[in-house]
Amino acid sequence: MTMLDIYAIGQALVDEEYRVPESFIQEQGLARGHRTLIDFERSQTLRQSAADQGKLVSRMNGGSGANSITAAAQLGASCHFSCHLGDDTEGDFYLNELKASGVQIDARDRVTDGHTGVCLVMVTPDAERTMNTYIGITDEIGPEDINEAALLAAKWVYLEGHLLISPSGSEAALVCRELARAAGQPVALNFCDPAVTRLCQPGLQQLLAEPVDLLFCNEEEALIWAQTTELDQACQALNNIAERWVMTRGDLGAIAFDGNKRFIIAAHSITAVNTTGAGDTFAGAFMYGLTQQLDFAQAGALASLASAEKVQQSGTRLNQKQLLEVRQLSLGW
DSSP states (O other): OOOEEEEEOOOOEEEEEEOOHHHHHHHHOTTEEEEEEEOHHHHHHHHHHHHHSEEEEEEEEEEEHHHHHHHHHHTOEEEEEEEESSSSHHHHHHHHHHHHTTTOOOGGGGGGGSSOOEEEEEOOOOOOEEEEEOOGGGGGOOOOGHHHHOOOOOOOEEEEGGGGGGGHHHHHHHHHHHHHHHTTOOOEEOOOHHHHHHHOOOHHHHHSSSSBBBEEHHHHHHHHHHTOOOOHHHHHHHTTSSSSSEEEEEGGGGEESSSSSEEEEOOOOOOOSTTTTHHHHHHHHHHHHHHHTTOHHHHHHHHHHHHHHTTTTSSOOOOOHHHHHHHHHHHHH
């Protein structure tokens, strides 16, 4: 296999965003503004009702790791993503989207005994987002889904925190870490979600028993991990689990530690429309920067601009044209 910049493994969900009237939330008995797990049958009936009473405004392949790896690939990195998909129309759509983004995939990602996961996002006129997620077959991702050849061919191995939700996913993350360690490859981990940091502590502690080479998190996740309300204490706690780390802080920018010094990555003054996917975009752009031998300050500036562009629009990701414009503005190429 040819050399890769980044190998990633993670959850795969088809994200569908619907514009719906306020009455739809109550009629469907949805938990307004929250994320609710649903079963396959509910996902099908809710999707049909949303299409009948509202409007589908975006559909894309999602999942935190997929969002990050797609951003890196569209910026110009060579990337490979392993996931778990059903042999259905959603799985077809997901793989086609990855291919179109330039991300390499595995034929063995498809399974015949389950359905591809979907996340149905209902957006009311006040811009409130109500998410209903059918995890589907992605919950069963495990060590057998790792493409060892691709992992060993990559400059970086990237893991998403959502893997730690299931026992098999947690095992896959540990196997990836051990394979990378044996080959002398750096490992990056993204906490991804405050709920992951709070509920998956045992799995995270096992994965982080040896510090990872790079950790991404936001401020809330760092405070949860450190069990503190003090920012400096949270930063000190990150030093114990990562050789280098980046903590995003919304409109306050980000704090980065490059292994030698801690510094601030400046934010951009913008009006946020939708913050979903901002952290994934930041991590993907930052990882791209590292594969191009940028230092932390340069990679951080690129990532900050990319995430600022992302929050000014709906959906979970920027398209390639937008990302290349960000790269030109930030790096001049």
